Amino acid sequence: MTGARAAVVGGSIAGCAAALALHRAGAQRITVYEQAHEDLARRGVGVGVHNKRHTELRTAGYLGTSTPWLQLSRRTWFVRDATCPDPMGRSVATDAFPFRMYHWGRLWRELREQVPDTVTFRTGARITGVHAQEREAVLHTKTSSHAFDLVVGADGHRSVVRAAAFPRTQLLSAGYLAWRGVLRADRMPRARRWPADTCAYVVFREGHLFACRVPGPPGSDGPQINWVLYSANQSAGTGHAPGEVLAERGACQEAAEETADALLPPFWAELVHLTEPRDFLVQPIGDLLTPSYVQGRLVLIGDAAACARPHVAAGAVKALQDAAVLERALGAAGNRPWHEALQHYNTARTGNGNAVIALGRRFGETLVTEAPDWASHPGPSPAACWQQCDPAGEFGGLRLPA
DSSP, X not given: OTTOEEEEEOOSHHHHHHHHHHHHTTOOEEEEEEOOOSOGGGOOOEEEEEHHHHHHHHHHTSOOSOSOOEEEEEEEEEEOOTTOOOTTOEEEEEEEEEEEEEEHHHHHHHHHHHSOTTSEEEESOOOOEEEEOSSOEEEEOSSOEEEEXXXXXXXXXXXXXXXXXXXXXXXXXXXXXXXEEEEEGGGOGGGGGSOTTEEEEEEETTEEEEEEEEOOOTTOOSOEEEEEEEEGGGOXXXXXXXXXXXXXXXXXXXXXXXXXXXXXXXXXXXXXHHSOGGGEEEEEEEEEEOSXXXXXXXXXXXXXXXXXXXXXXXXXXXXXXXXXHHHHHHHTOTTSOHHHHHHHHHHHHHHHHHHHHHHHHHHHIIIIITOOOTTTOOSOOHHHHHHHHOTTOOTTOOOOOO
């Protein structure tokens, strides 16, 4: 790729990783377009990376050691049970959960600092159009147009690059939503009863809550509690597209609190009530898979290529893996035509995207849309049902080939 003109649309974790991949593969003129004006380090909440995926990505050079993280080792499954005096609920299973938890903004900052100064990083640059031609791809902003040899779409599930490559591909609604929140751990004194290395799955009919500790944002001095509450009983009425994460007020937060009070043990319901409105989000759930990761001179990476339901805990990992495989494919091309290298990348990653999306759908059925009343369920435990959904151990992302 020596001398190639390359662009990356999107400057978040996937975009920074794509810029690194292009630079390491030999591209010398790289421009990243990020539509946000502000520092992205203040964005986001928790990101989980399976221990095995962390080792692979560190070896590949896409995860370092400077970003603060918290180690999880166990997961406890809880149900609400009127006969159980414990405010955390009745524990019905415990299993291994070997994940490193990061704050999204801190992880982004580490990647951003790895991007060489030779890469032009344009903030406040919204791409309004993409036109792929035989000899070049052209990006349009409100004020200018620029031609490149290769354009990487790292701009998430609403990707303008994907829309240009595959205009008929749309995010499909799962029919339910997630409420999300984060709060400082010291705001919940009772959290001391909850082991720091343990995450919680609190399960109920047609939904569940996930909660764990994560490092705080840059500049903070203590951990946060990150929680996600899924419910199939509140699937409509947001007015937003699936996958869209928005800050909400009023009725949406009240609905989350009412659901928590009705279905969660009091300890976990308190998490929802203690969350400040500014730290509350709602996310209609959906998934998306493109027919290909490559179309001519357009390449897709991360959620722009395949957006899975968040149950799989693999969004950031998949984006970093995409970047690592793209780097290998382009770097190994030598003097061969680019399209051969890009097809190698496409072949390597399409199957991964299919598998992750299928796993997210199975988890969604088991733990949300078809979830029984686990407190009185006579069948397998939720932990056993989880294993049935994921016999190959793909939760947290598939293995990155050496």
